Amino acid sequence: MPLPHPARVAAVLLASCSALAVAAPAASAEYLPTRASLDRHVVPAWYSDAKLGIFVQWNGSSVPAYAPTRRGQRVGGFPYTGVSNYAEWYWRNAAFSGSPQQKHHARKYGARVTYDDLVKRWKGERFEPRRWLQLFKDAGAKYFVLVAKHHDGVALWPSKVSDRTTVKMGPRRDVAGELMKEARRFPSLRPGLYYSITEWFNPAPNPSLTPDAEDSASNSLLWKATAPNLVTGKPVPYTGYKPVSDYAKGLVVPQIRELIRRYKPQVLWCDIGGDADYYQSNRWISELYNTVGDRAVVNDRCGRTAHSDYTTPEYSIYEEVHREPWEATRGLGFSFGFNAEEERNDNYVSSDYLIAVFTDIVAKGGNLLLNVGPRADGTISPKQASRLRDLGRWIRVNGQAIRGSRPWTQARDDGQALDASPERPGPDQSTLAPGDRVVGFPFDKPTGTRFTVKPRAFYILRMGWPGSKLRVRAAVPVREGDRLTLLGNGNAPLRWTREGGGLVVSMP
Incomplete structure (x- = not known):
């Protein structure tokens, strides 16, 4: 039957x-900015019970919405060319002479259009937080994580230390604030925020970056370049930048504290963490716990020696049961940001595949943080939405074996x-x-x-x-x-x- x-x-x-x-x-107690104190934090039951979260990657890259792909390409596994597949890496990849993104930019936009000009075209005129959240709920998710600032440095809230924000550029809206406020109407969805600690082209002094660093988070060849024109390679302004004497003290630390104090995220999802001492990672992690309480969690990308609650393999899973908290993260295709090529070629995993890998992850003790990439106007494409709804329908029938399981x-x-x-x-x-x-x-x-x-x-x-x-x-x-x-x-x-x-x- x-x-x-x-x-x-x-x-x-x-x-x-x-x-x-x-x-x-x-027992709840004030946390100090030390590993000994922070490591007392116990991952809350809600996180281990949740099993499914939704990641949202939305920035100016949704205007070109481009990374190379091909029809019929298998979209399981690890991205076939790594970050070159990521549409949200458009600016960085297009800065490499001769790359598919650079050729695409020259052909479609020409030398007169910079990346920040594309950000200006990012209007988000159909962005409706309630529609997003209802979709996430329909998918069976129990938390979401909005990318509040990606590697392009554009903050999705009105930061006091930078005008490189969606309030001053692009949508001209407090995107993070609107979504977090609307989330109060969805108590079954725990709110979270992603923050990229490092930026590709921020001109602020950053002594943690070195040209011979073994880890990519500290490699200045990747993260300390000058913002370029994507056709000529000549320097262009870093729109909205407010000069500071030190990148961490002048930008990263105050911005993360803004997110914690303004929005009280229950998930703080860092990326490209680098030197934890330089970025004072344990200090603001302790502030997160002391502000939000023991219900808050933080991932493993806030710094090499920083405290964390769970690991985050990207486009990867553990081979067998992993007893410590973990979360696999991936997109429906091979991009996190919206990629019109993936949409056109239907390079998304099937609903059957999605349900099966979700089951596999849960059986191994993990959560799935599944990414959606909204279009430049703020809508989530029907092809992406249909996969989420299919997953949600399956969870409604079989969730007893999923929710709260071990x-x-x-x-x-x-x-x-x-x-x-x-x-x-x-x-x-x-x-x-x-x-x-x-x-x-x-x-x-x-x-x-x-x-x-x-x-x-x-x-x-x-x-x-x-x-x-x-x-x-x-x-x-x-x-x-x-x-x-x-x-x-x-x-x-x-x-x-x-x-x-x-x-x-x-x-x-």
């Missing part, structure tokens, strides 16, 4: 299992091959345990069976309908007298038997 649309994964419930141990939250001792059934792409670049991981190894998203939809648990409940999630019999090889904790039911199919018990240490379930 088919499951209710779009229930493409069959979720089977087992009751009367052993209760899970749940960490008790630490990983079992293994993520997938015995004998099943790893669903992953080996193409992810990075350091050698051969000495790491499987649960600590990071691999690329699978090129194709994951298959097989996954497991999750709750107190007194065990869930078997099958990728696709198994036919008349669901066979599980793993020694799942089903005992005589336990009752199995199919989510979305009423409460009728299913017949089951043991077979060779595994389980055979008769499907309705």
Whole structure:
């Protein structure tokens, strides 16, 4: 019997299992800007229970909305050319002579149009925060993260230390403020903000950047260039810049404190963290906790030695169950920002793929932070929205196996091959345990069976309908007298038997 649309994964419930141990939250106390103090912070239950968040990347790059792609390209796995795929990296990539973005800019806009001229064309005239948030809720998300400032340095709020903001440029609106205010009408969605610590072309002195730095966050060849004309290469003004004597003290620290004090985000999502001492990362992380409370979380990109609550593999997942909090992040295609090429060629993952990889991530103990890239006018394309709604419909049927669940001792059934792409670049991981190894998203939809648990409940999630019999090889904790039911199919018990240490379930 088919499951209710779009229930493409069959979720089977087992009751009367052993209760899970749940960490008790630490007693609330003022946090000091030290690792010893900050590391007392316990990841709040809401975050571990949420499973799905929505990332929103929206800036001036939505005007050219360009990164190279091709029809029929497989959009699982790791981006085939790394950040060159990212439409939101348009300015930086177009600054490289001979790049596809540079050729595109010369052909479409010419030398008279700078990146900041494109920002001026970014109007957001159809931006309606309520529509965004309703879509995120319909997708089954429990939190969202708005990119409040990306690497182009344009802040989406009225910053006191810079006029390079959406109040002075582009939409002429407090985009972050409007979205955060409207979020009060959606109490089931926890609000979050992303902040890029480093900028590509900010002219402020930044002694943390060196030309021979091993990590990209401190490499001046990438982050300390002069803002260029994208055809001639000649320097152009960095619109809205207010001169400061030091990049961290004059811009980064005050801007992050503005975000914390103005909007009180429950998720602070940093990027390109670099030198934590230079950026005073632990100081403003302590301010976040002391201002927002223990419900706040911060990711692992605020600085090399900064405190963090969870890891954030990008276009990547852990190979097996990872016991520490983690969050996989990716777009529906290979860009975070809107890419008209992806839209035209339908280079988005399918709803089936999305549901399957989401299930795989949850079974390994992670969250999925799924990105949408609005168009320059502020609307989210129907192709992107349809994937989100399909995921939401599946969660409404099968969410009992997802929300508030925790990983079992293994993520997938015995004998099943790893669903992953080996193409992810990075350091050698051969000495790491499987649960600590990071691999690329699978090129194709994951298959097989996954497991999750709750107190007194065990869930078997099958990728696709198994036919008349669901066979599980793993020694799942089903005992005589336990009752199995199919989510979305009423409460009728299913017949089951043991077979060779595994389980055979008769499907309705």
